Amino acid sequence: MKDVADTSDNLSQTETLVKEIEQSFTLLAKAAHNFDNRYISKVFRDLGPLRRKLNKNSEVLPILINKIFPQDYTNKQYLLEAINATESQPSESLDNEALETSLLPEVQLYVHLLVQVYLLDHNELSRLDTLNGHIVYLLKSFNRRSLDFIQGKIWFYISRTKELLNDLYSIRPELLASLRTATLRHDTETTAFIITLLLRNYLLSHDVTQALNLVEKTEFPEQAGNGLVARYYYYLARIHAIQLDYSSANECVIAAIRKAPQTQLATGFIQSATKLSILIELLMGDIPELKVFKKQPGNFEPYFYVTKAVKLGDLKLFGEVLKKYEEFFKRDDNFTLVSRLRQNVIKTGIRIISLSYSKISLKDICIKLHLDSEELTEYIVSKAIRDGVIEASINHQKGFMQSKELLDVYSTKLPQSEFDQRIKFCLSLHNDSVKSMRYPSDNDTKPETEKNLDKEDEMDLLKAIEEGDLDDFMD
Amino acid sequence: MSLQKLTAELYKLFDSQEYEQSLKLLAPIKIELIKHNLLIPLPSNTLTKDQVNDLKIAQRILEIGALASLLTNNYQSFENYFAQLRPFYATAQIYSKQEKLNTDATKIISLYLLYLLSQGLISKFHIELETIYNSSHYDTEKDKYLSFPINLERNLMEGNYIKIWKLLKEEKNLPCKEYTHFIDTLINALRFEISKSLEKTYDSIPISNCKNLLYFPQEQSDSVFETILKEQFEVDNWKIEGGVIYFNRNESNGDQAEASSTVFNALNYAEQIESII
Numbered sequence: 001m002k003d004v005a006d007t008s009d010n011l012s013q014t015e016t017l018v019k020e021i022e023q024s025f026t027l028l029a030k031a032a033h034n035f036d037n038r039y040i041s042k043v044f045r046d047l048g049p050l051r052r053k054l055n056k057n058s059e060v061l062p063i064l065i066n067k068i069f070p071q072d073y074t075n076k077q078y079l080l081e082a083i084n085a086t087e088s089q090p091s092e093s094l095d096n097e098a099l100e101t102s103l104l105p106e107v108q109l110y111v112h113l114l115v116q117v118y119l120l121d122h123n124e125l126s127r128l129d130t131l132n133g134h135i136v137y138l139l140k141s142f143n144r145r146s147l148d149f150i151q152g153k154i155w156f157y158i159s160r161t162k163e164l165l166n167d168l169y170s171i172r173p174e175l176l177a178s179l180r181t182a183t184l185r186h187d188t189e190t191t192a193f194i195i196t197l198l199l200r201n202y203l204l205s206h207d208v209t210q211a212l213n214l215v216e217k218t219e220f221p222e223q224a225g226n227g228l229v230a231r232y233y234y235y236l237a238r239i240h241a242i243q244l245d246y247s248s249a250n251e252c253v254i255a256a257i258r259k260a261p262q263t264q265l266a267t268g269f270i271q272s273a274t275k276l277s278i279l280i281e282l283l284m285g286d287i288p289e290l291k292v293f294k295k296q297p298g299n300f301e302p303y304f305y306v307t308k309a310v311k312l313g314d315l316k317l318f319g320e321v322l323k324k325y326e327e328f329f330k331r332d333d334n335f336t337l338v339s340r341l342r343q344n345v346i347k348t349g350i351r352i353i354s355l356s357y358s359k360i361s362l363k364d365i366c367i368k369l370h371l372d373s374e375e376l377t378e379y380i381v382s383k384a385i386r387d388g389v390i391e392a393s394i395n396h397q398k399g400f401m402q403s404k405e406l407l408d409v410y411s412t413k414l415p416q417s418e419f420d421q422r423i424k425f426c427l428s429l430h431n432d433s434v435k436s437m438r439y440p441s442d443n444d445t446k447p448e449t450e451k452n453l454d455k456e457d458e459m460d461l462l463k464a465i466e467e468g469d470l471d472d473f474m475d
Numbered sequence: 476m477s478l479q480k481l482t483a484e485l486y487k488l489f490d491s492q493e494y495e496q497s498l499k500l501l502a503p504i505k506i507e508l509i510k511h512n513l514l515i516p517l518p519s520n521t522l523t524k525d526q527v528n529d530l531k532i533a534q535r536i537l538e539i540g541a542l543a544s545l546l547t548n549n550y551q552s553f554e555n556y557f558a559q560l561r562p563f564y565a566t567a568q569i570y571s572k573q574e575k576l577n578t579d580a581t582k583i584i585s586l587y588l589l590y591l592l593s594q595g596l597i598s599k600f601h602i603e604l605e606t607i608y609n610s611s612h613y614d615t616e617k618d619k620y621l622s623f624p625i626n627l628e629r630n631l632m633e634g635n636y637i638k639i640w641k642l643l644k645e646e647k648n649l650p651c652k653e654y655t656h657f658i659d660t661l662i663n664a665l666r667f668e669i670s671k672s673l674e675k676t677y678d679s680i681p682i683s684n685c686k687n688l689l690y691f692p693q694e695q696s697d698s699v700f701e702t703i704l705k706e707q708f709e710v711d712n713w714k715i716e717g718g719v720i721y722f723n724r725n726e727s728n729g730d731q732a733e734a735s736s737t738v739f740n741a742l743n744y745a746e747q748i749e750s751i752i
Binding site for chain 2: 212
């Protein structure tokens with residue numbers, strides 16, 4: 001008895017799911033007719049929960065595909081093949097209107113996307129890869145602005161598949177070609193997606209020169225979604241850090257952390273961004289605050305010990321930490337950055353000494369920092385002075401280092417420029433918010449009731465946009 | 476001439492250290508390589524074992540080109556050859572089957588690193604390093620070729636100039652003879668680094684001490700020392716008087732608050748606020 005109940009329960013669930021997906025088709029159709037991409041954002045907002053439900057229920061997609069696509073639709077074959085289902089006769093023939101909806105490119109691509117996600121969740125990578133071949137072909141046959149959002153997402157999954165298959169090179173030409181198309185069509189969403197995907201691809205294969213070329217030669221669209229901007233900044237930070245341009249790297253990584261959505265789904269991203277940010281801060285000669293390590297869940301322990309070693313200026317401890325956590329850093333792809341910190345350990349040591357003493361002999365510094373000889377100390381101190389780590393001078397004949405008196409910062413331009421920077425930030429924030437406001441059009445002559453309906457719609461859409469496109473961070 | 480013959484001749488010339496001659500021979504060889512589709516490894520030409528073997532020969536030819544241009548002090552062409560070799564080193568199919576055959580890869584990479592270092596191209600150096608560290612082919616820490624430039628850079632950044640001096644001065648420390656080509660440029664780069672540090676650190680310093688710090692021989696007369704300084708390092712603000720060098724530091728007063736810029740900023744804010752209201 002129980003089995004029967006279960007099956008019937010399952011059946012009804014399947015039906016509701018199919019209904020749910022069909023409802024999103026109406027939204028997609030609306031987007032296509034009104035040229036309003038916000039409807040698509042709304043569909044994507046529901047994609048997360050839908051994805052989890054589809055994951056548990058393998059019957060929905062075959063039923064859906066059999067139902068909505070007519071018999072002679074060429075893509076039907078391979079879609080069904082991909083999810084290992086057989087073609088079945090539709091029980092009722094579709095009426096004309098429904099047929100028109102289901103053959104909209106938006107709907108077609110959305111179904112493809114659903115199949116992609118389903119296969120990815122079930123780890124059917126080789127099948128997904130074959131499907132992706134068809135999808136790329138299909139993508140090229142369309143040129144509609146209302147597809148931009150879906151297209152970007154589809155490229156994301158195509159690239160992700162290749163990454164999981166450990167085949168980073170073969171996808172590049174396709175990505176580059178579609179980047180060109182997307183740029184020519186002013187398709188900001190897809191452009192942004194593909195730029196981040198390419199950067200990720202290059203960085204995964206440690207092709208920093210290529211990544212750098214890409215960044216220099218392309219312009220990242222400003223209007224792209226926050227999630228994408230966050231990613232872009234994160235990759236930029238990595239590139240700058242590898243190039244030893246720490247201050248730009250720091251700006252980028254902070255922007256990345258700020259722009260990243262503050263939800264559960266983005267935890268992984270924020271964690272790795274935070275790790276990078278800790279390292280960059282250390283490389284710049286600053287010590288990150290303790291709360292950075294404790295704020296989020298995640299394993300920051302190795303980074304904490306590295307920071308400790310740098311803070312104490314203890315070379316021996318630093319060596320031990322590096323050795324102990326080598327594997328860990330390599331897994332995070334941060335090992336080269338961490339091993340660059342060695343010189344900072346010495347520099348912080350010198351800085352601490354210069355702050356505590358106004359005058360100290362080179363010999364004492366040598367002993368304090370466990371250096372080999374006084375001569376070496378002189379070189380290292382003078383290098384530190386040149387790099388601007390400390391403000392001091394050396395008296396060679398008498399062999400001591402003398403710290404310079406601290407300048408009064410308020411007599412300089414510094415506070416002014418700092419103040420200026422903050423004011424500019426506030427002003428640009430204001431200007432951006434003004435620009436992103438939406439006003440109802442003046443020649444609105446709709447009757448009152450319809451207006452109300454529109455308003456509700458509008459509210460819904462705004463909410464969708466606010467919550468944004470967070471789903472990608474799940475991977 | 477066929478490719479085989481040309482290659483054989485190239486090997487012979489290179490072994491007998493006729494580097495100029497081998498460089499001349501390389502141009503026709505490269506044209507032959509292009510004709511046989513062997514100049515660049517592609518997924519399409521690394522399928523069979525024969526193709527991979529052919530590509531290995533192509534790699535060896537390019538390596539000879541790189542070494543020969545280095546030994547004839549032609550750095551530009553060394554860089555070009557390295558760029559051509561890069562895809563060979565990145566292609567796994569070629570690499571996996573030649574572990575024992577050819578160990579010149581790390582040698583050439585390390586020479587390239589050294590070249591970048593001697594030119595002061597530190598950020599390029601690190602980009603290259605990132606690729607090497609993360610490639611599974613090389614054991615970076617243990618490879619005697621690769622560890623040399625890496626150590627050098629580390630010491631240079633730390634300011635550990637004594638160690639560098641010792642490394643460079645003793646020829647037996649060098650893993651191979653090609654390195655000697657960089658010694659002079661590296662020593663010059665080292666002295667340049669030191670002199671830049673000196674002028675920031677001291678107000679004045681006796682000439683003899685300065686010679687010591689820059690690793691110039693003490694016997695060298697002061698006037699010769701002075702001309703070397705003026706010619707090789709940018710020491711416009713060094714003044715030599717009575718056996719002592721004074722460093723002129725014209726501290727810029729640009730940091731002081733300037734009235735005009737403040738006024739300009741304030742006006743700008745006012746304009747913005749007006750538009751808000």
